[in-house]
Amino acid sequence: MTAPRILIVEDEPYARSGLSSTLIALGHEEPIPCADLATARQAIALGGISLVLLDLHLPDGNGETLLEEIAAGSPGLPVLVITAAQEITTAVRCMRLGAADYLVKPVEPLALETIVGRVLATAAIDREHRGLLALSRSSGLGNPEAFADLITFDPGMIRLMRQTELIASVDTPVLISGEPGCGKKTLASAIHRLGGGTRDVPVVAAGMIATEAALDRSGTLVIDHLEDLPASGQAALLARLRRSGPGPRFLITTSVAGDQMVRLGTVRADLVHLLGRRQVHVPPLRERPGDVAVLIHHLAPRLAQRRQLAAPAIPDRFIRYCQTKDWPGNVTQLIAAIDTALTQGGGLDLVPAEQRTPLPLHPLPEPLPTLDQMRSLLIAEALRRSDGNLNEASRMLGISRWGLSKRLKQDH
Numbered sequence: 001m002t003a004p005r006i007l008i009v010e011d012e013p014y015a016r017s018g019l020s021s022t023l024i025a026l027g028h029e030e031p032i033p034c035a036d037l038a039t040a041r042q043a044i045a046l047g048g049i050s051l052v053l054l055d056l057h058l059p060d061g062n063g064e065t066l067l068e069e070i071a072a073g074s075p076g077l078p079v080l081v082i083t084a085a086q087e088i089t090t091a092v093r094c095m096r097l098g099a100a101d102y103l104v105k106p107v108e109p110l111a112l113e114t115i116v117g118r119v120l121a122t123a124a125i126d127r128e129h130r131g132l133l134a135l136s137r138s139s140g141l142g143n144p145e146a147f148a149d150l151i152t153f154d155p156g157m158i159r160l161m162r163q164t165e166l167i168a169s170v171d172t173p174v175l176i177s178g179e180p181g182c183g184k185k186t187l188a189s190a191i192h193r194l195g196g197g198t199r200d201v202p203v204v205a206a207g208m209i210a211t212e213a214a215l216d217r218s219g220t221l222v223i224d225h226l227e228d229l230p231a232s233g234q235a236a237l238l239a240r241l242r243r244s245g246p247g248p249r250f251l252i253t254t255s256v257a258g259d260q261m262v263r264l265g266t267v268r269a270d271l272v273h274l275l276g277r278r279q280v281h282v283p284p285l286r287e288r289p290g291d292v293a294v295l296i297h298h299l300a301p302r303l304a305q306r307r308q309l310a311a312p313a314i315p316d317r318f319i320r321y322c323q324t325k326d327w328p329g330n331v332t333q334l335i336a337a338i339d340t341a342l343t344q345g346g347g348l349d350l351v352p353a354e355q356r357t358p359l360p361l362h363p364l365p366e367p368l369p370t371l372d373q374m375r376s377l378l379i380a381e382a383l384r385r386s387d388g389n390l391n392e393a394s395r396m397l398g399i400s401r402w403g404l405s406k407r408l409k410q411d412h
Helices: 011-024 037-046 065-071 085-095 108-140 153-169 185-195 231-242 256-264 271-273 290-306 315-324 332-346 371-385 390-397 402-409
Strands: 006-011 032-034 053-056 080-084 100-105 174-177 202-207 220-224 249-254 279-283
Touching: 006 011, 011 108, 037 053, 037 065, 053 065, 053 108, 065 080, 065 085, 065 256, 080 085, 080 108, 100 108, 108 290, 153 185, 153 279, 185 220, 185 249, 185 271, 231 249, 231 271, 231 332, 256 271, 256 279, 271 390, 290 315, 290 332, 371 390, 371 402, 390 402
Parallel strands: 006 032, 006 053, 053 080, 080 100, 174 249, 174 279, 202 220, 220 249
Antiparallel strands: none
């Protein structure tokens, strides 16, 4: 996804230059300047414009004319009307004609930042919805609504969705593999919905399964982190899979390759072999770099809303920064990075990590704490930040919920 390009239609050179300089300082690409309607029409016809800042009083006509043309010919292109304070009634009329909002001269930088950020974020969501709808129509998916939570334009992910639809049509266990945070449970929910299930699917940590009785339920059951399944739970799951008769549809996730689990002795070979008959692999985010910008535009306004912040501007420098990262924690890590950037920018701007004010460094106490003490401190801090939520705390620490529970028992 390319960075937003902004078109400034303003005949006063000083005002046009001031708007352009402010937008560049806010992290946007250099805007396209136009001094009249004719030049603006040519620029719009070439395409690639994400937002128009439109003055109403131009040498070759009234800006309202161009606004009506955009509303009729390019309905997805947002327009911000620039008006004088005494022309508020005109601005309101323009909004009825399709303008996204208006700015009052002289334009204050904070107002420009806030309104442009909000309008671009809203337009990005609209484009995303239109793009995903068009993609779903052309992807050959039989039930694209089941994959509504998988935000992607990646061809490999689309192929994965088609494969998933075929697998979901057969009521057999499915092993979903992939790195931490890449969307394994989201794909499991899609399989659940493809089978006619409700939107929410029950998830149980593998470490909590010890007997076959824990597997006796109906519907769909997601077992998270096969690699954490204890030996008794492995025996119970294998026995349940081999037993005929009614029972749950098992969807099992793992972040470890099957042969590696067998080699390390963490999971028995016969169970891995049985589950490997129906397996899907979710690719890591670094193998679908085009999805990074899509996810940022999708997630940022939603995370801001959750924190009761204004919809943020999404400057190109933040997208470029995120596209240079490997994201070993995948989508989960990207969500955390966006959330941190929102906090740093106060919801008005997304600040790349290298531009944040570093925390002051304090000398470590003497003597140094032991590794066990540091582990306990980290766990305590994760629990404090998550308000005692084990699922959230385990994600912060990069371990499974069962692994966190086990460590807590060891510490007490």
